Amino acid sequence: MALVVFAASFVLLAVITIERWFKQRRRKKNAAFEREALPVLRAFSEGRAKEEAVIKVLLKNRSEAMNILILFAHGMEPELRPKLAPIFEKLVVLGEEVLAIEQGQVKRRLMAAERLGFLSNDASAAALVKALDDEAPVVRLCAARSLSIQGRTDAIKPILRALDLPAELDHRREVETLSGYGESAVPALLSVIESSRRKYSSNAIVAASRALGMLKAEEAVQPLIKLLQHPRDGVRLCAARALGDIGDPVAISPVAALADDPSWRVRRRAVKAMGKLNADEQVPKLSEALGDSSWWVRFAAAQALYSFGSSGISELERVQRTSSDKNARGICSEVLEEHAVLDTN
Numbered sequence: 001m002a003l004v005v006f007a008a009s010f011v012l013l014a015v016i017t018i019e020r021w022f023k024q025r026r027r028k029k030n031a032a033f034e035r036e037a038l039p040v041l042r043a044f045s046e047g048r049a050k051e052e053a054v055i056k057v058l059l060k061n062r063s064e065a066m067n068i069l070i071l072f073a074h075g076m077e078p079e080l081r082p083k084l085a086p087i088f089e090k091l092v093v094l095g096e097e098v099l100a101i102e103q104g105q106v107k108r109r110l111m112a113a114e115r116l117g118f119l120s121n122d123a124s125a126a127a128l129v130k131a132l133d134d135e136a137p138v139v140r141l142c143a144a145r146s147l148s149i150q151g152r153t154d155a156i157k158p159i160l161r162a163l164d165l166p167a168e169l170d171h172r173r174e175v176e177t178l179s180g181y182g183e184s185a186v187p188a189l190l191s192v193i194e195s196s197r198r199k200y201s202s203n204a205i206v207a208a209s210r211a212l213g214m215l216k217a218e219e220a221v222q223p224l225i226k227l228l229q230h231p232r233d234g235v236r237l238c239a240a241r242a243l244g245d246i247g248d249p250v251a252i253s254p255v256a257a258l259a260d261d262p263s264w265r266v267r268r269r270a271v272k273a274m275g276k277l278n279a280d281e282q283v284p285k286l287s288e289a290l291g292d293s294s295w296w297v298r299f300a301a302a303q304a305l306y307s308f309g310s311s312g313i314s315e316l317e318r319v320q321r322t323s324s325d326k327n328a329r330g331i332c333s334e335v336l337e338e339h340a341v342l343d344t345n
Contacts (some may be wrong), residue, residue: 117146213242
């Protein structure tokens with residue numbers, strides 16, 4: 001029995017050792033290939049190398065070449081990525097990737113969704129739109145990002161519907177995907193927030209609002225102001241956030257009205273937006289918010305006042321000295337101490 005156990009242990013150790021050796025060898029081989037491929041790719045992107053020279057190098061290790069090429073493309077400015085389209089077209093077999101995105105395992109579908117994003121043709125776009133219905137949210141998100149890379153603005157509304165999965169996807173990923181389109185996404189996003197509430201879910205409206213804010217779309221200001229009256233807290237909150245990001249002073253008064261909202265989360269976002277909007281005429285409203293029942297609202301109000309400079313700091317000092325509200329005095333002290341304005345020695 002002891003000999004059997006010893007033999008089994010020896011075999012297991014040998015298998016592990018051999019496996020590690022192969023992994024180390026593969027890593028060294030891939031690292032050497034990367035050192036050879038990256039300079040050629042850089043030269044091609046800068047117009048110093050011909051397509052044939054790049055393909056010759058990349059075909060030495062096709063699978064690793066795809067990984068390197070995709071990482072290289074993601075590191076480029078979006079407007080420069082089309083330069084790599086001829087390289088992707090030579091390395092990616094369209095039929096294989098379309099079949100994989102429809103029938104492969106999740107990992108393979110995910111890989112295909114990413115690769116197809118760098119092929120700017122109708123067949124790849126059609127496969128990616130179909131993948132927006134994939135059972136795996138991660139594949140849907142990858143397909144949406146690839147459609148964004150392709151600049152397919154006609155896919156924006158399908159993307160919003162496909163990623164309406166708040167329990168499974170972080171809204172930030174959805175918003176980053178939409179904002180990746182750049183200014184070309186604005187008309188479609190506007191049509192979403194301007195549509196009737198029955199046409200798009202609150203989650204879709206929230207994502208569209210946040211993306212418009214990230215894009216600083218000035219034409220979205222009035223539609224976003226209308227959303228400040230939406231019955232859903234999350235929509236009002238994101239509309240205020242977007243208006244703060246855009247920075248148009250016309251939004252100051254409507255946003256300030258939300259400082260009295262029933263939801264503390266909305267009140268907090270409203271006072272933060274007032275800080276971004278440089279709404280120093282709203283010092284009295286922000287001063288009032290220093291006594292809010294929520295610490296988060298009080299802190300946001302104090303930070304907004306501090307951002308106004310001398311006028312806001314003077315108000316914080318006044319409230320800290322004279323207010324009968326201990327919460328208001330406390331938050332003023334916290335923020336003044338944080339910014340080394342209040343001497344605690």
